Amino acid sequence: MIGHPQAAEIFNEDEERVNWHDKSLWGVRQKRDNVASKVKGWEELRELASEIKAHTLSKLDEYLIQFEIQAKKNRAIVHWATNAEEHNKIVYKILNEHNAKNVVKSKSMLTEECGLNHYLGKKEIDIVDTDLGERIVQLAKEPPSHIVMPAIHKKREEIDELFHQHLKTELSGGDEVYLAREARKHLRQKFLNADAAITGVNFAVAETGIIVVCTNEGNADMGVHSTKLHIACMGIEKLVPKLEHLGIFLRLLARSATGQPITAYTSHFRSPKKGNDFHIVIVDNGRSNHLGMPDFRNSLRCIRCGACMNTCPVYRRSGGHSYNATVPGPIGSILSPGFDLSKYSSLPFASSLCGSCSNVCPVKIDIHPQLYKWRQVITEKSHKDRIKNIVIFISSRIFSKPSAFKLCSKFGNLSLRLLPQSITNSLVKGWTKHRMLPKVPENTFTEWYKKNRML
């Protein structure tokens, strides 16, 4: 498995494609700026959202218990899963009990994280992702590259070809209206023939046991209301204390995510229709451990809007797949190392620490400070990069001793001036492939200062 730098390098081999990807996502960031500027008190909303989430996390166990009590009163059946494997087993067990063979699923990054589709596939359950972007990547046998716009990396011609192959559509040059209409027909059949619907959860309200699901396509509702079995999968951190708090989060979510004031559908599920079954699976999968990390627990506030990805100049120019994580981009880079430090060790370094992500985060997660902190943890725990360690060691010795520093300064400039470019370039290979080294001046400032300011 390659790290982010290598994957990003490959991504950058096609500069036109990088430009296209970068512009698409920058466009979403601009839409976000536009709608956010129209909200009186936008920055206050962010502050409130972050405080509500911080409070919720500080009483998370109590709120989960409250949620469970309310949900049960509402005739929901509540399950708890410690990890991904358990989540998958529980979902399968419920489906099996209902003889459900055909399942429709609306967008759920949690189920992606748990590898649910793959697990159910092995049990011969047909599970169809009904969000168009998710359906596209499902057909392409790829993971989503963005948590809100899963197929943002796919060009219309590629989607055209994909639908031609799998849905038997005519080649249309990527006519989005034609393709969307065909997808509608195709998915409509899936809804009508489904035995069960799985959804994610955007917010779970402790006070009332309600879960909220936001879509633009209406696919979550089409699935749930066409079938008799609804399974909602949620991470423990999806809770908000009160119904009124939804006002704050919903005003922030779609604006941050796609630049819309609200999604087309914001569905509130409290109780199943009479005769139907409603199951809620509450999943930990490392979150409660993450909660115990004082430097990193704030990332559990995340409401999965993706704004950090849209604003990140690195994400835009390397694509979600280069992170090799279920949740990519800035937030993914501070969540993932918590799950597997070694596997995701390149992610906190895949950033110039510009800080834009922290500024767009609707719940004010301190993303770039956490990236910095993860770097400290990773270098301490990994002995991989021996050369880097040595370079750092030598640098720290030089920077802490004025005499050594002055010597290097003199020597450095001298050698850069005298050595042939071929040698100096190879010494600084990572710089000089695409950049010139700076010109070496006659004197350093120190030398100038001594000559011109000291008697």
Added chain:
Amino acid sequence: MSREDILSNIKKNVPVLTELPIITYKDFNEVRDLKKLFIENIEATGGKAIIAEDKNDAALHIKDLFGEPGNVISLSEGINISTINPTEISSAKEFDQLELAILDAQFGVAENGAVWVSEKNIYNRVIPFITLHLVLVLNEEQIMENMHDAYEKLSSFEEGYGVFISGPSKTADIEQSLVIGAQGPLSTTIFLINQNN
């Protein structure tokens, strides 16, 4: 077992308690022409907003817009153009050919052009989604400014299901090109009716 493990691990790891912020929702209100803003935002979503004098007027507009489709359900009292009796249908499959659904909405939200529809308005939960075209009827006095006001109105919400609907279903998953009409209705039209009529 898992429940206890998860809860005890959480309890062990929670940060120091921080209080819920005190929120003055009024601070977010601005003095605005709510109806105008509401209509602007409906149109921005690709929906349509029509001002009607009363339900008869609305019914006439509906005829203008949609003709007389063969498969219509109206659950809005006063607009009696149903061709199907929903009580005779039990499964979603049977609603598949529904061309037009006319429902009452309880209130609208100006800041985003959304309306609130709940269980009591819709008979079968699938109707607002499976229909080809959706019409929502709203008392023009029932427009809130923002979502805070909306949730205040919903504080006593007790039904099993409710949804904010803002415009028609849509997707931009193909190269960020917007397509109106995804898995839900292809169009959403809101009639604003003066309650005095």
Added chain:
Amino acid sequence: MTIGLFIPCYVNQFYPNVAIASLELLEKQGLKVEYPLNQTCCGQPIANSGFEKSAIETYNLFVKIFHHFDYIVSPSGSCVYHVKKHFNIINQSDEVTHVRSRIYEISEFLVDVLGKENFNSYFPHRVGLHQSCHGLRGLNLGKPSEIMGEEYSVIKKLLGNVKGIELVTLDREDECCGFGGSFAVTEEAVSVKMGIDRINDHIKHNAEVITATDMSCLMHLEGIIRKRNLLVKVKHLVEILNSTN
């Protein structure tokens, strides 16, 4: 008022003119400026690479050298940000606290401490402002485009007072240049692409000169410019402010 001038190592090495301009500009304000010869580095390259503990001795040396000045001023937003933010891991003695609270990037020092915004500068060129991230977002030198609120920019105010200057409008006013320290080398492909995109934005809007509060950004951009033989030049903000007729 005594001023200790802190010059980042690579500026001392490769861009002495920026240091000279900083010194001259401060001296013109009638200030007593000293450049302690024993200074080394703020430790940022080591710390950002994940080895902040190895930087502790460097931090202590920095404080030892600079703590007796009333103010420490530097033509580098990122170094100043690093001292302010990341010197938190060493023992917070009075000296450390003093240094962390009295270190300023030069433009914020001129405007906020000296209250001066006009230096009779003359720079008759089309200039594109690259808003270096540490200065903009870290030191609040301006309102970042992603934050909602009243527009403000210390740098634009200063540049606005330069005679003959024409500030260009960019497509993306505050996107990162891609230097990011060791990021420039470890994530070379993305770093260079970010740099190219910034440069193209300036060229598209006919900037003759790209300026910034950080020479690190400009060093990275200039490296690309020279490799590609492009016509745009780079100049540190302080060199522009110090330019007179």
